[in-house]
Amino acid sequence: MNLNILATKQEVATVFSEYFAELVATNETLHIALSGGSTPKIVFDHLAETYTTAIDWSKVHLYWGDERCVPPEDDESNYKMTVTHLLQKVNIPEENIHRILGEENPTTEAIRYGKVLGSQLPLVANVPQFDLVILGMGDDGHTASIFPHEITLWDADDNCVVATHPDSGQQRVSITGKVINAAKEVAFLVTGTGKAPKVKAIVELGNETYPAALVAPISGQLHWFLDRDAASEIIS
Ligand code: 6PG
Numbered sequence: 001m002n003l004n005i006l007a008t009k010q011e012v013a014t015v016f017s018e019y020f021a022e023l024v025a026t027n028e029t030l031h032i033a034l035s036g037g038s039t040p041k042i043v044f045d046h047l048a049e050t051y052t053t054a055i056d057w058s059k060v061h062l063y064w065g066d067e068r069c070v071p072p073e074d075d076e077s078n079y080k081m082t083v084t085h086l087l088q089k090v091n092i093p094e095e096n097i098h099r100i101l102g103e104e105n106p107t108t109e110a111i112r113y114g115k116v117l118g119s120q121l122p123l124v125a126n127v128p129q130f131d132l133v134i135l136g137m138g139d140d141g142h143t144a145s146i147f148p149h150e151i152t153l154w155d156a157d158d159n160c161v162v163a164t165h166p167d168s169g170q171q172r173v174s175i176t177g178k179v180i181n182a183a184k185e186v187a188f189l190v191t192g193t194g195k196a197p198k199v200k201a202i203v204e205l206g207n208e209t210y211p212a213a214l215v216a217p218i219s220g221q222l223h224w225f226l227d228r229d230a231a232s233e234i235i236s
Contacts, residue, residue: 002223003203005231009191012039013046016189016225020047023132023185024055030131031121033065033175035144036078037136039189044085057092063117065133066145066163066174067100069109076170077102106162106171113173114159124218128159130183133175137190141198141210144180145172154214177214186217191227199226200233 006012020043024030034040047055068076072083079099087097098116101109121128135143145163146154153161154177163172180186190199201207203224208214215222228235 001203002221003231004223004225005235006225006227009039009042009227010046012189012191012225012227013043016043016187017046017051019187019223019225020132021051021055024059027059027131029059029061031061031063031129033063033130033133033179033183034078034082035065035134035136035189036068036081037189039136039191040134041081041085042191043189044082048086048089052090055090057090058096060092061096061098061120062087062092063098063120063130064100065135065180066172067102069102069106069162069171069173071103072099072101074102100160100173102173106173110158110160110162110173117159117175117179124182127178127182130179132185132187133180133183135180135186135188135212135215137188137195137198137202137212139194139198140166141202141207141212143188143212143215145174146177146211148210151209151211151214154211177211180215181217183217184219185221185223186215187223187225188212188215189225190230193229193232195226195230196233199224199230204234 070076072079117128149166156176163174202213
C-alpha cells in the first residue's frame with residue numbers, strides 16, 4: 001500500500017495527475033474506471049487545466065466504477081460530472097467513453113455493463129482487468145457503490161451489481177470486488193476531515209466491516225492519495 005499524504009486537496013490533484021500522466025505515457029492503451037465524488041471532481045478540473053495536450057487522450061478508454069441510476073443529464077450523474085469537469089475540455093474520442101447507462105433498468109444495465117467489461121478489457125482468470133481503478137471513499141467507508149449495509153455485494157460473482165444508497169434509496173450500478181482487485185493499479189482519492197476516522201479504521205486497523213478495507217489488488221499496486229485532513233488520524 002502506497003500512502004501519498006499531501007498538504008491540500010489541490011496538491012492531491014497535482015500529485016495524482018502526475019501519476020496518471022506517467023501511467024498514460026508508459027502504456028499504449030489504458031482502460032480506466034472512474035469514480036464520482038468531490039475529490040475526483042478536483043482532479044478532473046486539474047487534468048483539464050494542465051494536461052489537455054500533455055496527455056495523449058486517444059490512448060485512454062474511460063469507464064465508470066459506479067453510476068447513479070439517473071439519466072446522463074441529471075445533476076446526480078457521475079458521467080455528467082465527468083463531462084462537465086473533464087470530457088468537454090479534453091480531446092478524447094467518443095468511442096473511448098464507455099458510460100454506464102444510468103437511464104436504463106438497473107438490473108439489465110448491470111448485466112449489460114458487466115458484459116461490456118468482459119468484452120472490452122483483457123481477462124485475468126476470466127475477470128476483466130482495468131489498468132487503473134480510481135476510487136473515492138464515503139464517510140461511511142463505502143467505495144464505488146458498495147455500501148456497508150450491502151457489503152456482501154462485494155463478493156458477488158458478477159462483474160457489476162445493483163446497489164442501493166442507504167439513506168436516499170437511490171439505486172446504483174457498481175463494479176464488484178473481484179473486478180476492483182483484478183486491476184493492475186488502484187488509486188484512492190480521499191480528502192477532507194470527514195474521512196479521517198474511516199481512513200484510520202481502514203488504512204491503520206484494516207477494519208473489514210467497511211467495503212473500502214476490502215480493496216486489495218492482486219497486483220499489490222494500491223495507492224492512497226490523501227490530504228492531511230483525511231490522514232489526520234493516522235499521522236503522528
Ligand atoms: C459516488 C462515488 C462514491 C464517492 C464517495 C466519496 O458515486 O458517490 O463513486 O463512491 O467516491 O461517496 O465521495 P466524496 O469524495 O464526495 O465524499
